[in-house]
Amino acid sequence: MNWLDEKEVLKGKVIVISGGTKGVGRDLAIACAKAGASVVLGGRDVAAANAIMHTIRKNGGEVSFEAVDLLNLESIKGLFDHAIQRFEKVDGFVNYAGITTDSTLLDTEVSTFDSIMDINFRAAFFCTKYAIQHMVEQKGGSIVLVNSCHAGRGEKDRTVYSCSKGALLNLAEHISYHYANQGIRCNTITMGWTLTEGEQALREQQGMTVEQLQKIASQRIPMGRMQTSSDYIPGFLYLLSDLSAMVTGSNIRISGGLYI
């Protein structure tokens, strides 16, 4: 591998991305394909997936899509079965999919609790189970779990979201400790604040415009601006590639200093 050549850094690898249809997941899928990987997108939005596949194939990349409902365990298993059928292995898995709601501890209903935990933790847990089943056979692999600054201090109205991300930190530590001797690595990228489709929808529900959000971000984030996909992608490519062959159990925080 030529580690200076961004077109080779993931050459020959198969990377599965949950939530590969939107936001940073979409941009990461395109970046992984550019870096030489075959990419499997998981998500529900077929039109979004088709547009991404068109972009990747136009640039000569390899990509496939599996419609997956992360609330359904058979469907989750199907994402990894699809990767094996299509590309014969799973070298990397990125758990990007997730949902956010604004609810304080005192306001949280059981339905809110269940919906957040089911996508953000239960689905991530079973995705890693199926990824690791294949990685054990292949004697190696890299898992990256997407986390949030809300797992620590964050905002008061992110209670269940914060707990779901805290559980993901535990999962990353568990996997990195118990599977290192089988060549399976697990690391975390903690994202800061980014105007993805999901974030924009949530903030619009709260009555905030993009301009207001950018202004708040410039005041709240110590480094003065929101993060974009390009801030995160080098970290993902590093953790998915052999450049980080001896790195497991780490958390790369890309938040411009938010909530430290």
Ligand SMILES: NC(=O)c1ccc[n+]([C@@H]2O[C@H](COP(=O)([O-])OP(=O)(O)OC[C@H]3O[C@@H](n4cnc5c(N)ncnc54)[C@H](OP(=O)(O)O)[C@@H]3O)[C@@H](O)[C@H]2O)c1
């Ligand atoms: N945006 C931020 O500021 C920020 C900050 C820190 C961490 N994060 C993390 O970034 C990730 C994305 O969050 P986001 O709010 O920014 O959203 P987003 O970019 O809109 O992406 C959400 C993704 O999750 C997928 N998804 C959701 N529910 C699903 C389900 N039931 N089955 C299958 N796929 C499902 C969506 O796929 P379809 O649309 O195809 O169904 C979509 O690809 C989350 O892990 C979140 O914790 C975001």
